[in-house]
Amino acid sequence: MMDCKVLVLGAGGLGCEILKNLVMCHVSSIVVIDMDTIELTNLNRQFLFSDKDIGQPKATVAVDYIRRRIPQTSITLESVVRDLTTLGLEFYEQFDFIISGLDAIQPRRFINEMIIRIAETTSFEKLIPFIDGGTEGLKGHVKTVIPGITACWECSITTLPKDQEMLPMCTIINNPRNLKHVIEYVITSVYPLENIDWDGPDVDNIYSMILDACRTRAHQYNIDTSELNLAYITGIIKRIIPSVSSMNAIIAANTCNEFLKLYHDLIELNQESGEIKSNNFTIVNGADGIKRNMSAFVRLQGRSILRASQPLLFNSTRIISPIAYKIGRRYITNLETLDPSEKLITPSKIINKINELNLSISDRAASRLSQIYKDSQEVLKVGIESGGCHGFQYTLQLIPETQVDLSTGEMKGTTKTPEKDEFDDDANSKMTIFEVNENSGKVVIDPKSLKILNNTVLTYTKELIGSSFKISGGSLKSSCGCGSSFDVDVDV
Amino acid sequence: MNRYDRQLRLWGKEGQLLLTQSHVCIVGPESVLLQETIKNLVLVGITSFYWFNELSTENRDSTTNLFYDNLIEDMRPLSPNEISIVKQSIHDWDSVMRNKPISLMLLLCEGQDLDIVLRQGLAQLQFPVIMSYSRGLYGYVHVKLNEPHFIIESRPDYEIPSFYLDNPWxxxxxxxxxxxxxxxxxxxxxxxxxxxxxxxxxxxxxxxxxxxxxxxxxxxxxxxxxxxxxxxxxxxxxxxxxxxxxxxxITNINFLLKLNELNEYCQNKSLKEHKWNDPYNEFATTLLQALSIYLQENNGNNVLVDENLPDMESSTKHFRTLQKIYQERAKTSLMKFKGAVSQVCVSNHKVLPDNNLIASFYQNVKNIRCIKPSSCTIPEFLSNQSQKDYTPILKALISLQNNTPNPMSLSHFNDKALNLAENYPTSSLLAGLVSEEAIKLITHQYVPIDNTLTYDGMNNEMVTGTF
Structure with missing residues (x-):
């Protein structure tokens, strides 16, 4: 018997697998929480349910199934049918581990916040590991978060795929070219989704009304409708994610192994940095994402997200796999390991200089920027986003120089149409541009971020694991265990 | 809504049909790995299994930690269709292998059981065999193909479009x-x-x-x-x-070189006389041959135009006009290609592939993949002589599976991780990998591993090697 209390988030494809695995590992106390009811399309993978359970709450049916299958068990099992974001600290602090098989982002952020608050209020005496699994078709991921020790979930939020590609409004309104554009128009302008009563009696009717409206608009623009049917629009409206039993089994088992290693103390910590040594962020791609023969099936990208992303971005072979590439495009800086004694350069030119605001660039950062510029004509865009467990986090992103107008400092974005201004919602987009040398690397930063980053130093460090740009100094004050989000001393 | 909606979005009706029509042969005593694999396959819609469950009289651990008490009964609620799991005795081996329409074999056994299976001989098998073993936080999956495996819909994440702007019609x-x-x-x-x-x-x-x-x-x-x-x-x-x-x-036509090589490989003597086990693979070779004739007869490389023009910034009118031009070209080219296919079938006395398959081949011509079978047999894979290139973990796992553990090879492992009592999740993970490979092989969609994957749960690593 493994003596601990584990909370399983979600009783779906991953949840059923996680629950079964924990029971088979004889975990002494397990609580499953899920607010959903069982649907027909769950049954291709959620093996604790069958046709007769359709309409019943998932958590209850899952626990009942286990009790029926193993009647004599001494495991304490409990089901909670509730929105997990309505529960507070006093609920979550009773657990030793939280394993998640959720399909939405918001509740994960909520849990992340809970475990960090529990860690802080107990002066880091109660650390609840949060092991997060997710799947999409033949791909999946596992992240292990230990508050105060690893990067927190919020830190890796930039690794998430974008919800959908942002389509310019003028495409949707004036130039629809395919069914996606048509549906997007119908669900934003004709039947706005946010106005639909999803629990009302007419909900089935709504889908056919949307379908009709799509058909009419597609005909109007001469767009082929042979693929247009109820399943197609439901897929887009509900953002349905494909799912299969095999990948759910792989990812769920992976989360349970992470739990086992923590429980049995099989994870080593790096004595100096306190980072955990084994990989704690894993991506599995079963669709042949990797082109090399040696690893034709799966690529696991390991390590804390903080570290993993950096070498990927600046390796000479830039694109390692599509997923790794996505991770590499944006990453977060670590405030701690900086060398303050580095030489600074004087930029050859500062476009849109703002009086009394300055960002210094170190010698090493400057030469790296020049190299990148020479290789790919890309410049470094620095930004601050709200988010992270302490309010702010950096984003550093390489963008093609062509995305910035070097004479005005404006970012480009919309198709030129006579009504251009209508679509230009970012009025405050004049960037300050630091040019390292003439016709060479550049740092592009918006005024708001520059205000926060005033008097900081952009540097480039080489470490064992990889090299990366970093920012230090100024009014920054790191306060999150992982260092990627931070407080500032000034009012913004 | 269809019960299989979430996976139809991955492999479509054609893939699903191949799954429901398949017959899977499973070799091994009832274990976590075996139960979990069958469960995953029943869930995706496979209904027919032949199960060699009693191999040796080796004493089994009666405390084995199984989830299902009565596997065959417990599988029924997981499928809307009748499930047939037929237990076979090892004495029926030859007759099953000869008379049953088996799609692939899952070899999930160790020790004496494995010896017995190897004595039956696996050399004459025509279908793919997936072998797997797990221990502690470690495990491996090995895929042994017995003929080239073709994938027409490999479904890459990104596709590079060809516009033929440098060679327009x-x-x-x-x-x-x-x-x-x-x-x-x-x-x-x-x-x-x-x-x-x-x-x-x-x-x-x-x-x-x-x-x-x-x-x-x-x-x-x-x-x-x-x-x-x-x-x-x-x-x-x-x-x-x-x-x-x-x-x-500038249109990149490198894929044509690869397809040409592949066609030459299929046209060599040994494969020309090969009696194909899987009709899909035979169709693929016919289509490759037809492609080569089609390209010779229709000079120029703009005869493989894709009917799907990727979306791009444009007015609707311009886009529609261009789209039509590409669609028309694709339509006439496909017609001509179909002609070439019939020609090849008639002159070689081959069965004509289904129209949908021909169209799919044409559309996916840049994504055609083939995994060639390795010459290493399963007994060779399991024997010590050929293990030079194996990772230490694979070596150790094979020695444990063969029941001949070598203290030297085990020294690479974390002791606690190797003997972890809670092996259930690892077995379940390996079962997930085995089922995923089975699905890919049966549907001929997505690319299977080539040919061995080792899982190291301690370091969260999965490494693939070809042996």
């Missing part, structure tokens, strides 16, 4: 020439698809009489299009796309 060039960019205003220019800009750049560069490089195209976009044609075009999205996709101005 008459309808395409007529349309392109009908657009006089010199006389258009800035708003009309902003509405042009970027491939029109690239075409115009190619035309502009043609007079130069030298090989056109990507840099020349980029420079011309800036120095000619922006400086002479559209002074205000710098921030247009179509200009942005033209710069970003400038490399697509």
């Amino acid at each position: 008459s309808e395409l060039s007529q349309y392109m020439e009908s657009i006089e960019i010199e006389s258009l205003d800035e708003y009309s220019l902003a509405q042009l698809p970027y491939i029109v800009l690239l075409y115009k750049v190619l035309q502009h560069l043609k007079s130069m009489n030298e090989t056109i490089s990507n840099k020349m195209i980029k420079d011309t976009l800036q120095d000619w299009y922006i400086k002479e044609i559209n002074l205000k075009g710098q921030y247009d999205l179509n200009f942005d796309e033209a710069r970003r996709y400038s490399h697509l101005a």
Whole structure:
């Protein structure tokens, strides 16, 4: 018997697998929480349910199934049918581990916040590991978060795929070219989704009304409708994610192994940095994402997200796999390991200089920027986003120089149409541009971020694991265990 | 809504049909790995299993930690269809192998059981065999193919489109020439698809009489299009796309070389006389042969046009017109290709592939993949002589599976991780990998491993090697 209390988030494809695995590992106390009811399309993978359970709450049916299958068990099992974001600290602090098989982002952020608050209020005496699994078709991921020790979930939020590609409004309104554009128009302008009563009696009717409206608009623009049917629009409206039993089994088992290693103390910590040594962020791609023969099936990208992303971005072979590439495009800086004694350069030119605001660039950062510029004509865009467990986090992103107008400092974005201004919602987009040398690397930063980053130093460090740009100094004050989000001393 | 909706979105009706029609042979005593694998396969819609469950009289651990008490009964609620799991005795081996329409075999056993299976001989098997073993936080999956495995719908994450702007057919060039960019205003220019800009750049560069490089195209976009044609075009999205996709101005036809090689491989003597086990693989070789004839008869590389023009910034009207031009070209080319397929089938006395398969081959011509069988047999894979290239973990796992553990090879492991009592999740993980490979092999969609994957749960690593 493994003596601990584990909370399983979600009783779906991953949840059923996680629950079964924990029971088979004889975990002494397990609580499953899920607010959903069982649907027909769950049954291709959620093996604790069958046709007769359709309409019943998932958590209850899952626990009942286990009790029926193993009647004599001494495991304490409990089901909670509730929105997990309505529960507070006093609920979550009773657990030793939280394993998640959720399909939405918001509740994960909520849990992340809970475990960090529990860690802080107990002066880091109660650390609840949060092991997060997710799947999409033949791909999946596992992240292990230990508050105060690893990067927190919020830190890796930039690794998430974008919800959908942002389509310019003028495409949707004036130039629809395919069914996606048509549906997007119908669900934003004709039947706005946010106005639909999803629990009302007419909900089935709504889908056919949307379908009709799509058909009419597609005909109007001469767009082929042979693929247009109820399943197609439901897929887009509900953002349905494909799912299969095999990948759910792989990812769920992976989360349970992470739990086992923590429980049995099989994870080593790096004595100096306190980072955990084994990989704690894993991506599995079963669709042949990797082109090399040696690893034709799966690529696991390991390590804390903080570290993993950096070498990927600046390796000479830039694109390692599509997923790794996505991770590499944006990453977060670590405030701690900086060398303050580095030489600074004087930029050859500062476009849109703002009086009394300055960002210094170190010698090493400057030469790296020049190299990148020479290789790919890309410049470094620095930004601050709200988010992270302490309010702010950096984003550093390489963008093609062509995305910035070097004479005005404006970012480009919309198709030129006579009504251009209508679509230009970012009025405050004049960037300050630091040019390292003439016709060479550049740092592009918006005024708001520059205000926060005033008097900081952009540097480039080489470490064992990889090299990366970093920012230090100024009014920054790191306060999150992982260092990627931070407080500032000034009012913004 | 369909019960299988979430997976139909991955492999479509064709893939699902192949799954429901398949027959899976499972070899091994009831174990976590075996139960979990069958569960995953029943869930995706496979209904027919032949199960060699009693092999040796080896004493089994009666405390084995199984989830299902009565596997066959417990599988029934997981499928809307009748499930047939037929237990077979090892004495029936030859008759099952000879008379049953088996799609693939899952070899999930160790020790004495494994010896007995190896004595039955696996050499004459024509279908793929997936072998797996797990221990502690470690495990491996090995896929042994017995004929080349073809994938027409490999479903890559990204596809590079071919526009044939450097080699246009008459309808395409007529349309392109009908657009006089010199006389258009800035708003009309902003509405042009970027491939029109690239075409115009190619035309502009043609007079130069030298090989056109990507840099020349980029420079011309800036120095000619922006400086002479559209002074205000710098921030247009179509200009942005033209710069970003400038490399697509010159059509990359490297895939034809690979397909040609593949066809030559299929036409060599040993494969020509091969009696194909899986009709899908035989169809693929027929289609490859037809492709080579089709390309010879229809000179030029613009005869494999894709009917799906990727979305690009453009007015609806321009996009629709271009889309039609590509669709028409694709339609007539496909007709001609079908002609070539019939010709090959008639002259070689082969069965004509289904129309949908021919169309799918044409559409996926850039994504055709083939995994060639390794010459290493399963007994060779399991024997010590050939283990030079194996990772230490694979070596150790095989020695444990063979029941001949070698203290030296085990020294690489974390002791606690190797003997972890809670092996259930690892077995379940390996069962997930085995089922995923089975699904990929049966549907002929997505690319299977080539050919051995080792899982190291301690370090969260999965490593693939070819042996």
